[in-house]
Structures are given as C-alpha cells and as structure tokens.
Amino acid sequence: MTRPEIRAATLGGIRAAAGVPLLLVGGGMSGFGALAHDIGFTGWEAVLATVAVWALPAQVVAAEMHAAGADLTAIAIAAALTSMRFFPMAVALLPTFGSDVGPLGRITQAHLMSATSWAFMMRASVPQDPGPRRAYHSAFTITCLSVAAIATLAGYLGAAALPAPLALGLLFLNAAFFMVLLADSRNRQALLAVALGALLCWPIHTVLPEASLVLAGVVGGTLAFVFGNRLRHPA
Amino acid sequence: MTGAPHDALTVVLATAAATFVWRALGALLVGRVDPDGAVVRWFTLTSYALLAALVVRLVGLPTGSLAQVPSAIRLGAVVVTLAVWWLTRRSPLPAVLAGSACIVAAAALMAES
Known part of the structure; x- marks a missing residue:
C-alpha cells in the first residue's frame, strides 16, 4: 500500500461523511444536547457524553433515566442493553481492517465505529484493501464524531437560548429519530x-x-x- | 431501586463504560464468535424493545419541558413523523424535521394565544 492510496482513502472517507451521515449525526446529537440541558447536565458533560459514549440510544436512555431518578446500576444495565449491538458489529467489521492491527488499534476503531459508519463500510464502493479501508473508516468516523461534539454543544446552547417553541422542537428530535430508526x-x-x-x-x-x-x-x-x-x- | 444520589458526570462515565465493554469485547473476540448467533439475536431484539419503550416514555410520559406540550399534540407529531417517513419512501430526515416542526408550530401557537 502506498501513501497516495491512504491519502485518497482518507479524503474519500471525509467526503462520504459530508452528506446525509453528517445531517443525521448533527440532528440526533443536537437533540441530545437539548435534552442534556433540559435535565441539568453542564455543557461539557453533554459533550463528554457524546465523545465518550458515542451511541445516541445509550446517551438518551441514560439522560432520561437519570432525570427520572433511576439508580446508577439500572442506568448502566439499560445502556449496556442498547449498546450490545456494537459487539456483533465489531466482530464483523474489524477483520476487514487486516491482521496487522494490534489490540489497541482494534479497540480504537471499535470505539470510533457507529451504526452509520458500519453500514457505510459494508458497501462495495469503499476501499477493500485493509490499509486504505482503515484510513477511510478513521476519516469517516472522526469527521462524524467532531461534528457530533459541535452539534451536542449547539443543541445544548440552543435549548438555553432559543425561543421556547424551537427548544421544544429540538427535544422532540430524540423521539423522532428513534421512531424512524425502529420503523425502518x-x-x-x-x-x-x-x-x-x-x-x-x-x-x-x-x-x-x-x-x-x-x-x-x-x-x-x-x-x-x-x-x-x-x-x-x-x- | 433507590441508590445513593449520583451526579451527572458519574452517569456519563457509567454509560460510557457500559457501551465501551461491548466494543472492546468485539475487538478482542474477533473470529471467535458467530455474529448471527442466538445470544446476539436476543440482545438485538431486547434493544429494539427497549428503544420502543424509550420512545413511549419520551413522547407519552415526558419528564422534562416536553410535558408542557399537550399529549394530543405530541401524539399528532408522532403520526406526522411516521406518515412523512412512509410518504417519502423511508427517508429519515424529512420525517424527523416534519415531526419536530409540528411541535414547534403548536408550541408557538400556544404561546401566542
């Protein structure tokens, strides 16, 4: 594998993310930011949740249950139940990145992975060679994660500063996203x-x-x- | 279940750990498990049911500001979301925007009157 190949794959990953994936991630995470504001998280706790959890269902479940006064163990169990999907996704995706990736590299890619990135990587149009494939996935997911962090903060600040009707619309985004996800x-x-x-x-x-x-x-x-x-x- | 009060940061870290466990487990057990096995299928179905319950709670039994919006309007927004999703051949963005627009419009009308 050569350097230009890696560069092309990196650019390809960014370009693939800059479209519907970023709109979905931005919309979903700004809804979470608004929810986080509504239940009394600080702004940086909201952004930390997006970067460290990086799974909208687990984030919204945890925020909702925390607001309802649930026990920490119950919150962790609910989050774990919604996040189990990452296990089969990682098992299916990671081998396609090649056998020269160490455990740390695998775990990093597994953390960056999202349902959207996983679905994109299963398409025939993405690079199939392990090296460029890894570069493509890194670029795609880091682009999404960066926009997600910004959108979380924007939703958080929006819920605080926007007129009440718009803030309520932001809050409804969470439910709307899960509805279409489940209906699909x-x-x-x-x-x-x-x-x-x-x-x-x-x-x-x-x-x-x-x-x-x-x-x-x-x-x-x-x-x-x-x-x-x-x-x-x-x- | 009434545990000791915990702060938001603890909740965030516990949620991050609960999610990271699965990612790490998948990374470490690559090639040694069947991603289509029965255990994985049970978890998938359970997470679908849990998310459906989450939607019911977010829309039907809201704990926060969304409770200011009358339940009939919240239900209407659900119907609009799913209807637009169906009419646009399953595209998520127009559906989500239309549903949220219903809430915004209704809340704005209520604020005016």
Missing part, C-alpha cells in the same frame, strides 16, 4: 419486539417507573425471541 427494520421479528416494547412500557411504568425501560426491553425482547422466530426472515 424490515425484519418482522424486530418489529414484533418494537411493538411489544412500546405496549409493555406504559403498564410497567405505572407500577415500576424506574425500571420500565429495562423491563419492557427484556420482556418484550424475550417474547419476540421466543415466539417470533418464524417471522425472522423478511416477507
């Missing part, structure tokens, strides 16, 4: 899990408000796992 599943077993989680949340919430997310998730997910197996393949 073409797998009917996953849609069953979504329906069960939504239906179970309300009744559980009236009895055990602090545990409603984790319980609705585990019970809904398990029911869909046990009874929805024949729905697994897309219609």
